[in-house]
Amino acid sequence: MPYPVWHETALVKQFKAQLCESHDLGNIQENTKILRTFGACRKTFGMYDIGKKELKAIEKVLKRGHFFRYGGKEIEKVEREWAEKIGVQTAVTVTSGTAALISGLQALGIGPGHSVLLPGYTFISTALAVTSVGAIPLYVEVDDSLTMDPEDLRKKIRNHTGCIIPVHMQGMPCDLSPILAIAAEKGIPVLEDCCQADGGSYRGHRLGSLGAIGAFSFNQYKIISCGEGGACVTSTPEIAERLYMAQDGSCSVWPETGEMSQAFFCGGNFRFNELNAAMLRVQVKKLDKILDRLRKTRAKLLEKLDLPEDCQFVPTHDEEGQCGVCLLIQAPTVERAIEEEERLAKAGHKVHRPINSGRHVYKAWDVVNARRGGVHPEWDAFRHPKNARIATHYDKAMKRTDDLLARTVLLHTPYEK
């Protein structure tokens, strides 16, 4: 079966044009210039607080000349430090947040015959991780906070549901208490997608520590960053072993891995490297300071913001634990939301309506929605006989999600040093 030719959509063209406009990296030659470039990067390209310490850490590894996971020092240390920060037994670093989600699903034994429930507002990677292991992503409505709605979650559970992925979008904790209760009642594991919420918490527990596994991203746009990177966390030893196998199928030959209590499976290669790990270690140390600044700025914004009477601020499911990256304003109608978006933009705020955030909205997950996501005609979750009983309904609109994403204005918190 031939694959369809990929055409650049208008959306992709527009995005590329924006990238070219803003991505002026200048002449990277000396440290001072690099640092200045980092500053410029932050305005347009993520990364809250990158500077000399990161540079020094990377330089140290460069001088040491050992970049590989095994035999190195930085990865082992950052994994210990990240596990400690999140309050879990084990952290396993990988190359990206997507790799963390894929490894997490593999560790949980998800594959053909399973559906995985995830919200209609998340980056497409969450859904693609599911298809990549041969399972079927099914969408759950969001609530006012734009995270997974527990009521709709309950309605969507079937006997083929293999995993639930609540996503802490924009640093906002999901309504984890009912989500975890439903999951426990039905015996379904929870894989928390914390890619946009590094360091956030829910009722005093760091995000990622309450589900069976937490998955994190450290790409350029995340709360802490090393350019590209990710991690899985867990406190279940059997899952930790499977995470090691998933991140490196050949880890059995390295003495560092130690003895495994279970048979190896054919894992892949999402191995992290020492350079990124060195940078990430500095970022992990900065994490709480970054969160503190973001939360304080958000609180000031909230105090100062003069909202019209018909619009309201939407509280998150944990106002202390949310990461402070944004605040949500809900308008009574889409028209009023557009007006409010324009008014706030004119006043100098960085705002958008989540409905316009491209691949973060289920409607734009075209490869999934068209059920043509297979890497090969014979290795395609949507053609797998074991998945034939799983009804997808991708053509059916999720009215509540559509409405909330269109009526909400998301205001980004500026990072104030």
Ligand SMILES: Cc1ncc(COP(=O)(O)O)c(C=O)c1O
């Ligand atoms: C919610 C969510 N999940 C998963 C990912 C994937 O992370 P990465 O880009 O590191 O693969 C992202 C990244 O943007 C994300 O925002």
